[in-house]
Amino acid sequence: MATVYFDAATRRYAKDAPPAVDAVTLDIADGEFLVLVGPSGCGKSTSLRMLAGLEPIDDGRILVDGHDQKGVRPRDRDIAMVFQSYALYPNMTAAQNMAFALDNSKVPKSETKERVARAAKILELEDLLDRKPGQMSGGQRQRVAMGRAIVRQPKVFCMDEPLSNLDAKLRVSTRSQIAGLQRRLGITTVYVTHDQVEAMTMGHRVAVLKDGCLQQAAAPEELYDKPVNTFVAAFIGSPAITLVDATVTDGRADVHGLPVALDREVAAQATGGVVVGFRPESWRIVPESDEGGLPLTVELVESLGSESFVYGRRLGEDADGAEGERVTIKTDKRAGVAVGERIRVRPVEAEAHVFDAATGNRLGA
Structure with missing residues (x-):
């Protein structure tokens, strides 16, 4: 040895x-x-x-x-x-x-x-x-x-x-x-x-x-x-983390229109733009009536027996419905989500990974 x-x-x-x-x-x-x-x-x-x-x-x-x-x-x-x-x-x-x-x-x-x-x-x-x-x-x-x-x-x-x-x-x-x-x-x-x-x-x-x-x-x-x-965030983890470019205002990051509260230390370091990441298990499917949730169209459902991974695409706000970024959500096998269905999701704010947009380096502890 x-x-x-x-x-x-x-x-x-x-x-x-x-x-x-x-x-x-x-x-x-x-x-x-x-x-x-x-x-x-x-x-x-x-x-x-x-x-x-x-x-x-x-x-x-x-x-x-x-x-x-x-x-x-x-x-x-x-x-x-x-x-x-x-x-x-x-x-x-x-x-x-x-x-x-x-x-x-x-x-x-x-x-x-x-x-x-x-x-x-x-x-x-x-x-x-x-x-x-x-x-x-x-x-x-x-x-x-x-x-x-x-x-x-x-x-x-x-x-x-x-x-x-x-x-x-x-x-x-x-x-x-x-x-x-x-x-x-x-x-x-x-x-x-x-x-x-x-x-x-x-x-x-x-x-x-x-x-x-x-x-x-x-x-x-x-x-x-x-x-x-x-790079490490995206390379480690399967399915991959969802990374979103965001701006910070008053200690909150705008993630596809959803205000995500940031840790005070992280918010203090976010002098410019940031990249916010959420692992698949950090998203929750919410009722369609939750207008504050992020609307997605389900593109693919991977069923692994005990759990499923749902891949949803956010629709753009322009008139022709251009597609936005993809979001990956880990769900229970009983969620009953189908391809083509519209769903709404919310992230768990405490599980956000925040990176500096310019350097790509992690902010906070």
Whole structure:
């Protein structure tokens, strides 16, 4: 186990291009499961590869247990990498694949056999050790790839989108297995994914990247409840938050004609325009007779069994009925809302997320 520290770590692929990773500073605790998440091209995989030694560091440094990794070869870093592709040798059995790195390191045969057996038991691979990759399912092959990393007993696990090749059902079960495995082993883990649901359900902390820059690193609940800017607010949460441009007058924001009372501290910071956000669960459907409610036309209803998500479009005030912004509302399955129906909604004022319109940064605590 080990601590990991990114100290203004930077990676440039070309002098005249923006950095792929731009002065990222991030402290990862011993035994922590940290997830790097963000859209395609944000620098998350590059950051992981820099830690593993597969990409050079152009500026800054990366420390593992306080030791600068500059000049340290990948094989000498005591870091195990699990890739998106399983990268198993097709002519070897599961046991041989798992033992390959140990054999190359001249680990005694008896110890190798013991480590492979222990990893196989943890990953429930005991009945598959004599099978070759072509005789296994995608989930089984991914567990063999995990086993190959586990037997090395590394200080750090690096996982680069290891579940992206699995079907939806298998992804759900395998991500719970990986999270449970990490808790049992207690090995510091850095996990890359573009799937924010995966990130929120697996990590002790989640680090959100955009254009190579670290936006926020926090526990999943904090990312959801207190995003530092509009990018994090919009990226984290499914369905996405509803963000509305608004003006502030006398401590109230005008949200589509609805006056939303702001916290005194927030109102004091709102010197110009603001962006107000409400999560789907922060909207309430009110009676049609509530003329103060926001009128919407229902475009789509997603029923998930125990709950539903209603997507409504606000009609514009111009003569031809031009469409306005979309609003997403979480409702009880018994709400009985249908596509094409007109409804009225009100937001829960206390659950408003308010951001500066110019900078996109959060206002208030």
